[in-house]
Amino acid sequence: MAKQNKTFVTEITPQNEDFSRWYLDVIKKADLMDYSPVRGCIVFKPEGYELWEACQRGLDQRFKATGHRNAYFPLFIPESFFEKEKEHVEGFNPELPWVTEAGGEKLEERLAIRPTSETMIGHMYAQWIHSYRDLPLLLNQWANVVRWEKRTLPFLRTSEFLWQEGHTAHATAEEAREETMKILDLYTDFVETELAIPVYRGQKTPSEKFAGAVDTYSIESMMKDGKAVQAGTSHYLGQNFAKGFDIKFLDKDNVLKHVFTTSWGVSTRLIGSLIMVHGDDRGLALPPRVAPTQIVIIPIGPQKERDRVVEHASGILKALQAAGLRVQMDAREDLSPGWKFNEYEMRGVPVRLEVGPRDIENGQVILVRRDTTEKIPVSQESLVETLPKLLDDIQNNMYETAKEFRDEHSYTADTLPELSEIIREKRGFVLAGWCGDDACEKAVKDECSATSRNIPFDPPQHMEHCVTCGKPAKHSVWFARAY
Amino acid sequence: MAKQNKTFVTEITPQNEDFSRWYLDVIKKADLMDYSPVRGCIVFKPEGYELWEACQRGLDQRFKATGHRNAYFPLFIPESFFEKEKEHVEGFNPELPWVTEAGGEKLEERLAIRPTSETMIGHMYAQWIHSYRDLPLLLNQWANVVRWEKRTLPFLRTSEFLWQEGHTAHATAEEAREETMKILDLYTDFVETELAIPVYRGQKTPSEKFAGAVDTYSIESMMKDGKAVQAGTSHYLGQNFAKGFDIKFLDKDNVLKHVFTTSWGVSTRLIGSLIMVHGDDRGLALPPRVAPTQIVIIPIGPQKERDRVVEHASGILKALQAAGLRVQMDAREDLSPGWKFNEYEMRGVPVRLEVGPRDIENGQVILVRRDTTEKIPVSQESLVETLPKLLDDIQNNMYETAKEFRDEHSYTADTLPELSEIIREKRGFVLAGWCGDDACEKAVKDECSATSRNIPFDPPQHMEHCVTCGKPAKHSVWFARAY
Numbered sequence: 001m002a003k004q005n006k007t008f009v010t011e012i013t014p015q016n017e018d019f020s021r022w023y024l025d026v027i028k029k030a031d032l033m034d035y036s037p038v039r040g041c042i043v044f045k046p047e048g049y050e051l052w053e054a055c056q057r058g059l060d061q062r063f064k065a066t067g068h069r070n071a072y073f074p075l076f077i078p079e080s081f082f083e084k085e086k087e088h089v090e091g092f093n094p095e096l097p098w099v100t101e102a103g104g105e106k107l108e109e110r111l112a113i114r115p116t117s118e119t120m121i122g123h124m125y126a127q128w129i130h131s132y133r134d135l136p137l138l139l140n141q142w143a144n145v146v147r148w149e150k151r152t153l154p155f156l157r158t159s160e161f162l163w164q165e166g167h168t169a170h171a172t173a174e175e176a177r178e179e180t181m182k183i184l185d186l187y188t189d190f191v192e193t194e195l196a197i198p199v200y201r202g203q204k205t206p207s208e209k210f211a212g213a214v215d216t217y218s219i220e221s222m223m224k225d226g227k228a229v230q231a232g233t234s235h236y237l238g239q240n241f242a243k244g245f246d247i248k249f250l251d252k253d254n255v256l257k258h259v260f261t262t263s264w265g266v267s268t269r270l271i272g273s274l275i276m277v278h279g280d281d282r283g284l285a286l287p288p289r290v291a292p293t294q295i296v297i298i299p300i301g302p303q304k305e306r307d308r309v310v311e312h313a314s315g316i317l318k319a320l321q322a323a324g325l326r327v328q329m330d331a332r333e334d335l336s337p338g339w340k341f342n343e344y345e346m347r348g349v350p351v352r353l354e355v356g357p358r359d360i361e362n363g364q365v366i367l368v369r370r371d372t373t374e375k376i377p378v379s380q381e382s383l384v385e386t387l388p389k390l391l392d393d394i395q396n397n398m399y400e401t402a403k404e405f406r407d408e409h410s411y412t413a414d415t416l417p418e419l420s421e422i423i424r425e426k427r428g429f430v431l432a433g434w435c436g437d438d439a440c441e442k443a444v445k446d447e448c449s450a451t452s453r454n455i456p457f458d459p460p461q462h463m464e465h466c467v468t469c470g471k472p473a474k475h476s477v478w479f480a481r482a483y
Numbered sequence: 484m485a486k487q488n489k490t491f492v493t494e495i496t497p498q499n500e501d502f503s504r505w506y507l508d509v510i511k512k513a514d515l516m517d518y519s520p521v522r523g524c525i526v527f528k529p530e531g532y533e534l535w536e537a538c539q540r541g542l543d544q545r546f547k548a549t550g551h552r553n554a555y556f557p558l559f560i561p562e563s564f565f566e567k568e569k570e571h572v573e574g575f576n577p578e579l580p581w582v583t584e585a586g587g588e589k590l591e592e593r594l595a596i597r598p599t600s601e602t603m604i605g606h607m608y609a610q611w612i613h614s615y616r617d618l619p620l621l622l623n624q625w626a627n628v629v630r631w632e633k634r635t636l637p638f639l640r641t642s643e644f645l646w647q648e649g650h651t652a653h654a655t656a657e658e659a660r661e662e663t664m665k666i667l668d669l670y671t672d673f674v675e676t677e678l679a680i681p682v683y684r685g686q687k688t689p690s691e692k693f694a695g696a697v698d699t700y701s702i703e704s705m706m707k708d709g710k711a712v713q714a715g716t717s718h719y720l721g722q723n724f725a726k727g728f729d730i731k732f733l734d735k736d737n738v739l740k741h742v743f744t745t746s747w748g749v750s751t752r753l754i755g756s757l758i759m760v761h762g763d764d765r766g767l768a769l770p771p772r773v774a775p776t777q778i779v780i781i782p783i784g785p786q787k788e789r790d791r792v793v794e795h796a797s798g799i800l801k802a803l804q805a806a807g808l809r810v811q812m813d814a815r816e817d818l819s820p821g822w823k824f825n826e827y828e829m830r831g832v833p834v835r836l837e838v839g840p841r842d843i844e845n846g847q848v849i850l851v852r853r854d855t856t857e858k859i860p861v862s863q864e865s866l867v868e869t870l871p872k873l874l875d876d877i878q879n880n881m882y883e884t885a886k887e888f889r890d891e892h893s894y895t896a897d898t899l900p901e902l903s904e905i906i907r908e909k910r911g912f913v914l915a916g917w918c919g920d921d922a923c924e925k926a927v928k929d930e931c932s933a934t935s936r937n938i939p940f941d942p943p944q945h946m947e948h949c950v951t952c953g954k955p956a957k958h959s960v961w962f963a964r965a966y
Contacts, residue, residue, distance in 0.1 A: 034607060034610070036556070036557045036603070036607070037561055037564075037603075037606060038557045038559045038560075038561065038594065041558075041559060042557075043554065043555070043556050043557065043607055044554055044555035044556075045554055046552035046553060046554050046622065049552075049553050049554050049555050050552070050553070052555075053553065069529035069532075069533070070529060070532050070533070070536065071526065071527055071529050071532050072526070072527035072532050072535075072645065073519070073526050073527075074519045074521045074524035074525075074526065074643055075524075075596075075627055075629070075643050076521045076524060076580075076643070077521075078520055078521065081520075094586065094587055095586060096586075097559075097582045097584070097585035097586070097594075098584040098585065099580045099582050099583075099596065100581065100582075100583045100584065101580070101581045101583065102579070102580035102631040103577065103578060103579075103580070103631035103632075103633070104577055111521065111580075113558075113596075120519070120520075123520060124517060124519070124526055127517070128517075139529065143627075144558055144626075144627065146558070148585040150586070160557055160558050160559070162555065
């Protein structure tokens with residue numbers, strides 16, 4: 001067992017030695033993904049895909065509860081569609097893969113693989129929307145999209161990825177803006193309460209907004225190396241796409257008007273964020289609400305007692321499953337308990353349940369928390385009552401721990417050298433004043449590779465001067481290096 | 484109301500006048516889909532997509548209950564992969580769309596959009612499988628696939644469609660064959676008990692099997708025009724892909740062996756089948772287990788009583804929702820009850836619940852079955868108890884009705900002229916003897932456009948002579964025209 005432990009530890013690079021290496025070690029060792037033979041595309045293995053399924057469940061029920069319905073639009077987008085919204089084509093053109101031949105023939109018009117579906121959906125909305133009675137139109141799509149990336153990183157930046165994209169149309173700007181914010185709230189709720197990831201909510205600067213949007217809002221999460229991951233975005237598109245695709249309706253006042261649209265999405269990037277926010281040198285750590293397995297039962301004790309212990313443990317397994325808990329048992333004979341302890345810690349299972357001969361006699365089991373490593377003896381009788389509470393407690397503790405880490409690594413800076421030093425030395429997010437000039441924002445990036453994350457709605461402090469030019473600040477902005 | 488009724492009726496072509504027209508009328512009128520600007524690709528609108536979601540739910544839980552896990556593999560398949568299984572490339576090459584440029588550059592190797600993923604998954608399995616301990620490997624993928632079709636028909640044949648594809652690897656041929664049949668059983672169970680569609684189970688003839696399979700098994704359903712839809716297929720692939728992609732494992736006897744694989748899938752074709760099996764001149768008819776809305780509540784009565792009735796109906800709505808029923812209410816003021824009755828019949832909602840002032844006084848409501856049009860007065864108190872039973876009854880009745888129709892339109896034929904006459908005049912499935920010669924099978928197709936559907940496991944009768952050549956029959960085969 002000692003030997004296995006040693007082998008195990010050497011397989012995951014410690015976070016403070018090389019965070020990128022740690023990330024790649026963990027996702028391979030926890031069997032979340034594999035590289036594919038197609039550049040920049042990964043295979044989502046079951047352990048990784050199940051995290052996406054958990055995200056789908058949590059989000060889909062929230063979408064439906066707020067009146068959205070799912071639909072599905074074509075993968076292919078005719079080249080001419082991209083021409084209809086100028087900023088959109090400029091933003092996405094460099095990343096598009098093109099289908100030029102199909103069914104043995106050269107196509108008359110090239111077809112892009114969708115990088116996002118505003119154009120296709122805009123085209124369809126123009127045929128579906130005629131009157132104010134057709135509004136609001138609130139649709140969502142679960143789909144694969146492709147953006148041909150030069151530098152890729154599993155989950156966080158891949159050429160093909162999975163996501164949901166919501167697309168809504170409204171009669172008024174006000175209503176569309178309300179929808180944009182409602183979705184940002186919905187994303188915040190999901191990411192904070194289910195993924196246990198605290199986020200900074202705010203508005204993107206013009207240089208960082210979605211190609212074709214009037215305003216983009218984001219939730220930004222901090223990884224354990226202090227870098228940012230944009231966890232979700234919600235765009236107010238105004239009438240940009242409505243005009244490009246001629247989406248008009250006859251309003252109550254009998255006047256023909258263009259609609260106002262929104263779009264919003266989260267993707268399999270969330271998996272990367274989940275790993276980098278909660279993981280540690282022992283591997284993954286999954287919040288109970290989204291962990292595919294919440295509890296792993298490991299029978300222990302000498303060989304001669306084995307059958308009795310496994311039978312007893314099977315009874316516990318059934319009782320917990322019947323109580324609606326996601327639980328599995330590892331009773332494999334050829335692997336030691338110690339190896340299994342490490343394995344499931346590495347895979348991030350929130351609770352380990354150990355049971356041996358002596359526990360049976362005492363009518364108890366040992367619960368071990370993945371987050372704190374605390375060992376808790378619990379009477380077997382009270383398990384069905386105790387475990388849900390323990391899982392809630394772990395969920396809350398993981399959120400609080402992540403929030404504490406984030407707050408400790410959130411700084412303010414008054415000058416560019418100061419900001420740059422924090423980014424380079426301490427790592428984390430830096431709140432700084434900004435005059436609103438693109439050039440001043442770009443200066444930060446040139447200086448230390450930190451980009452503006454967003455203009456928070458509730459900044460912890462109002463910064464008075466632009467961090468670059470020193471003029472009065474219009475906004476307080478979060479800057480960070482980002483994935 | 485009389486006028487609206489008339490308008491309504493003229494909008495759906497009667498089935499016996501023009502079945503194809505009826506189909507297209509119904510799917511447009513029930514708002515299930517729309518045509519897209521990309522050739523052969525449709526948009527799945529919410530009413531249509533929700534039918535697919537119901538299929539996903541029912542199948543996904545069955546896959547998981549039998550030990551399968553979901554994963555996700557890339558959309559793109561390198562051209563060279565298709566060369567590795569000869570029959571496979573011949574079968575799919577003519578239908579492939581090719582990405583030749585991406586990210587502003589011409590690709591060194593063309594990438595196909597997946598028509599199915601045996602090749603990509605075979606490539607990955609070769610890296611994942613090393614020992615008998617890695618077997619069986621039981622994965623499933625929910626994905627979009629593309630087959631560039633010349634003649635398309637919404638849901639039944641589209642260039643892009645949605646499906647699930649299972650891919651499993653096993654240590655022995657026997658185990659792989661067991662898996663193939665287990666999945667055919669699983670599909671049968673889902674299609675018969677949830678979609679209420681009776682199927683003929685059997686094996687495909689060699690000319691109709693999957694490109695690259697050793698044996699293909701199918702479930703075949705009969706539409707109301709007597710034509711067939713293949714509702715699901717399960718393939719035993721033997722070692723064909725294992726050899727093409729070099730998927731080997733060290734067996735218990737320390738010998739390196741190729742694995743045996745299977746693949747299986749059902750697609751959004753199921754939606755087309757659902758429509759054509761149950762629909763009638765009034766429109767769609769959805770089996771309660773998969774109907775997105777099982778019950779629609781329609782308040783009736785004079786304007787002055789309106790508020791009271793709607794309030795009362797809202798109470799019923801809440802009570803039924805709380806009981807876990809999928810129910811909605813249509814209390815729109817600008818539409819007459821009669822219009823609504825037609826609308827929800829056309830949309831296939833299994834049960835309509837009418838409630839008016841007199842019903843309130845009598846403490847009852849009127850239930851109207853979509854399948855039989857029967858009106859049933861039920862005391863409001865007993866609703867929560869009555870409705871689930873009624874829904875079960877409708878489900879069973881729809882299955883029995885479909886089965887009766889199928890059995891009435893299933894024939895036998897001893898000679899080709901006889902078979903041809905039945906196909907042309909009576910429409911339906913014809914069981915006929917077959918000597919096993921491809922040419923004799925092809926003769927049937929040339930004569931009357933009927934293809935072999937499958938060789939049923941339990942033919943209603945054993946046919947003695949080949950329908951074409953008159954020699955002794957090796958098999959009894961179902962022939963039918965097919966979508």
